[in-house]
Amino acid sequence: MVGETLRNYLMIAWLLPLAGFVVEIFFGFYSKNPRHSKAAAWCAVGCIGAGFLCSCAALVTWGNANDWCALEHHDSHGEHADAGHETAGHEHGEHAAGDHHVAEPAHNAAAAGEDHGHEHAVAAASGDAADHDDHASGSQQTTYSGVLYTLGKFGSLELSLDYYIDSLTLVMFTMVTLIATCIHLFAMGYMSEELTDEYVDHQAHTSDGKHVHRPGRFYRFFAFLSLFCFAMLGLVLAGNIFQVFIFWELVGICSFLLIGFYTERKSASNAANKAFIMNRVGDFGFLIGLMVLWTFFGTFRFGDTTNAEGVVAEQGLFSMVHRDEATGNFLTEPITGDVLITDNHGHALQQDGQNRSIPYYLLVVAGLGVFAGCVGKSAQFPLQTWLPDAMEGPTPVSALVHSATMVAAGVYLTGRFFPMFVQEVLLTIAYIGCITLFVAATIAVVATDIKKVLAYSTISQLGYMMLGLGVFGWGAGLFHLITHAFFKSLMFLCSGSVIHGCHHEQEMPKMGGLLKKMPITAITMLVGVCAIAGFPMLFGLHFSGFHSKDAIVASALAFMKANPSHFLLFFIPLLTAGITAFYMFRLWFYTFWGTPRDHHVHEHAHESPWIMTVPLLILAPLAWLCAYGGESGPLYLMLTGDAPSHLANGVAAATEGGLVMPGHEAVHAVHIQAGLLALAAAFSGALIAYILYGTNLVNVEQMKNQLSGIHGFLANKWHFDDLYDALFMKPAHKVAAFCAWFDKTVFDSILHGSAKLVVLVSQWDRIFDEKVVDGFVNLLGTSTQSVGRSFKVVQTGRLRQYVMFIVLGVVALFAVVFTTFPG
């Protein structure tokens, strides 16, 4: 019942943007005056705004249905954890990962002191009313899953579109719809230049050197945005990993369309192609993961499906592998080490009298494959190069698609699929995240394009999230996903406001001193910068990044303590926390502080209209305070309400010297230590940025020249683009050209050769025919004639003579017969 209500709310939120897309495209094409109308934009805003309301309604419905046990439960966990970890461990052990009916023991029903209204202001109004309906005892269902419709069914195999709703789904839905609504509003102002019949694109040139003139494409932009929202929400709602893949590709194509929105610009279409194709490289890995899962599990569903009586009809992936309660490792066959495929109670399923199982290495392959998809989508090393190029798209696109939602989908999937990852995969995830966050941060230090800095910062932050997930900080990684979505979309919109105000100037060296001209933008941007740097604040009103980055660093430190050989996984993020603060404050000082460096730009600069500043003013408080309360605040508790069960106690080493995954307690123990270190790094980074860019104490240009070697290396993005060009692009085209040549030359010349041979044979045949065959026949003819002529002598016409011939002949014949066959 609740499940259906939730499903309906979220499906409305999901499908409304699709309807919006259809309307906007048709409206744009068929209306008389599409170039001057904002109707498309209002339609898009209406759809996504309604989607936000539906998401809030769903959140409230969900919370009421389980008495907000997600919030309470964690409070009680905190107490129990202090009391002794065995009790807490037992609780967590009970709700096996992804079980359909997750039993959430609400031990401490009285702990209702938490106010849930901080982030979801709309939700709070009705949420509080029902909140105190007391269901003090019993278990509550928090995950709901089911089938939407079947795509294909082959014997026992079934592929369908499903839904899977838990606290993570709901938080993601609310976040995506809220941010998307703000960005839609902002885009209405930002894209208003497109409301014309004669748009002049200053960055696209025809062959005679003139600017391209074209009709404005306002409605098309909003249609694409709506389509993207549909795809993104579908991705979050997806109840099986195949469905995730479907929407994965769809957000990819929307990203392609939006990056290449300025189709006239070669750089834009190149960037769009690059984005899509690099994502496909990741998706190739994703596909391999899907194939392994499909072959061994025969299902893609996350959760179980139940029939009308509430009995499990078909198991989902999460319940088909079980973890040992004591160690947290997968149950395996004792001899082969293969991971058992189990029923809901942890007993191995049977097939042909044997236990069903999947070789351990294939589970690693499946995990790495799925993660490869995430690497592509979240622009992780080594597929990170597409994201900076994607900044060719209009800035609202960068804010929505390439910072807050789509690129975070990789992190989301890693989090969603977490129960299936084995230690080796997690370690890979951690290292990939670690490399990414460092590489991207170093490049961001030297970038001068305001959007490029933010792009590299996004890559780097996504690296943090991946690292967090990889070191078993599941909650920390996803926590950072949400906080990052708010502050990064805010900063992108601020940069959009700057770009808009400076007439499409994106180079920071031409800016400076914009604080007075654009006060709202500058201040909101400062909020974002403080948030990403992770600054604390008085009265516990810490910036959101403070909580989420601390959580990640703490997880990393706990991981390092458990596995000392992986110390880099802690020190690099710590160092990078400083670099992050440095490049972000550098951006802010460069842009808004000091004296104007380009008077032309500065004179024409102006604050953006209200439709662009209002979204900034909405997002800024959210970016600041969405993480209020940190790991005992509502956002974190909501997010981790349905956390995989094996997180709490960590995972013991499977083999001698294997990886140990720290549990909550271990993280908790080092939290303050890690937080202080991260804070020190962030402050020093910010301080250096202030000294270099906020004051005139140091000549930055001179420093750049002194360090030209390393500067060039970083400015060339570690030469990844050149490397890939030489390693993959050029060889691919070479091989392709070879194939085309082979086809045309070899196959066809074989064909032509054999054709010529046939002609040759037939010519020879003709000669043979004329000379030999005909000659023989002619010879036969003439000889017959001559024989005939010679017989003419015998043909006398006299009967008696003939009779005599016959008699002689018969006698001769008999003689022959009797001599050869005597008796």
Place this chain on the structure above:
Amino acid sequence: MTPEFLLTAIIFLPAIGALVLSIIDGKAVDAIRFMSLGVTIATFVLTLMLWMQFDYETAGIQFEVSKAWIPNWNIFYRLGVDGISLPLVVLTSLVSMLSCVASWSINKLHKGYFMLFLLLETGMMGVFLSLDFFLFFVFWEVMLLPMYFLIGVWGGPRKEYAALKFFLYTLAGGVLMLIAMLMFYFNSGGTEHSFNLIELAKAASGTSDHITGFLSPSMQITAFVLLFIGFAIKLPAFPVHTWLPDAHVEAPTPISMILAGVLLKLGGYGIIRIAFPLCPYGAAYAAYALVAIGVISIIYGALAALAQTDFKRLVAYSSVSHMGYVLIGLGVWKITEGTTVNSDMWLMGINGAMFQMVAHGISSAGMFFMVGVIYDRVHHRDLNKFGGLMGLMPLYSGLAAGLFFAGLGLPGLCGFIGEIFVVLSTWNYSPLLAIIAASGVILTAGYILWALQRVYLGAEYKGPHKEDITRMNAREASVAIVLLAIAIVLGVFPGIIFDMMHASTSALVESMKLGYQHAADLVKAAADTQAMR
């Protein structure tokens, strides 16, 4: 209208139309066009009626027609449909109808063109509906001749070469098929030899009441190889695909649509209707080769497409690449120690392959049509001399992008379902081949996006005849919109096709497992006797 009459009408209505056309004055061009269009629409409606009356639950042949044709040789006029042929029959009439609309661009010898066009449709329908091997063969050859003339007379500069190449390739395949056909006929045993495909298939699995004869396992392998080569040429599969790019490049647009949309499917249909059920042991024996050839076709076709500069040639090679999935899906029959394992995966592969055939029929017909639309305006196909069409022809560009995305295998469009279902079923058979096949997604994205970029995006049009670039007219738009709409519907609700063929493909898998067991038992018995001696 009795079902028997319905099938006959579907086959021969176009031929009758062609006869009527012959008495129309050749100068009344519009009359000829609308007459032909009317006939193709009527045929389409008939196939829809067939679909309406079709029973999804029945696995066997429906609407069976059986009339003695040449009784001395036991040749029958035997027709019928099942879940395997029905989707292709509907696809054929649909693509014929749409390419008839596209045929407005034909500008010479209208009467002859449309007569041949309609005859071609008769041939294609005949192949899909006939259940007598001899009849099948006759229609197969009937189809060949109109195609030869349609390419050879109405084609581009190298039309004679292309037409001849097409003809000889197909004929060579036909000869191999003929040999195999006679092998079955003379081994069908009993008092009377038979061309009955259904009974021959039953005989292969040892369940026939009428045919006592049975191809020995080794002969099955020979027959399968002969048939497979014949059908692989049509499919086309690497390395017998080289007729395809030439035929496509030279053929006029509507004929390219038919060629890609329907004719290539005959290859896949032949394998699943004849080669598989008639020689299950041979199919099992050659399964790995099938999958491997499919994988090579995918990668090779995609790479060759990447290097093309001719727009139409690129689309042609994309067909080679996409039809590779059909071979893979059919071939993923995993047999370990004499028993089929995980046959649901194979069933999924077969379904995916069938879906891929239909999906490719829609998307490639659409792509060829889109190439034709721009060719009609600027009379060149050089990929490097386009650009900026998005601004000049927005509707055309949008629809083209949609159809090319369908070819790219984007979810939500038809191309995705076939490809992904086939690929998912492949790991069970061979992880290595599965991985190589999956890597095709990167190359496919590469050549399609690069082509889109060069043709539709960019600041300006770089080729000749810029002044002739006009927006799409209603006739052209209607063809593209219908194709794109079907691509979306099939992509979102693939169950439409899967439900149609579910019963038949399941039965096929079961009977082939039986047939393999039947033959394998013989082999084992022979080996045992050998050992006893």
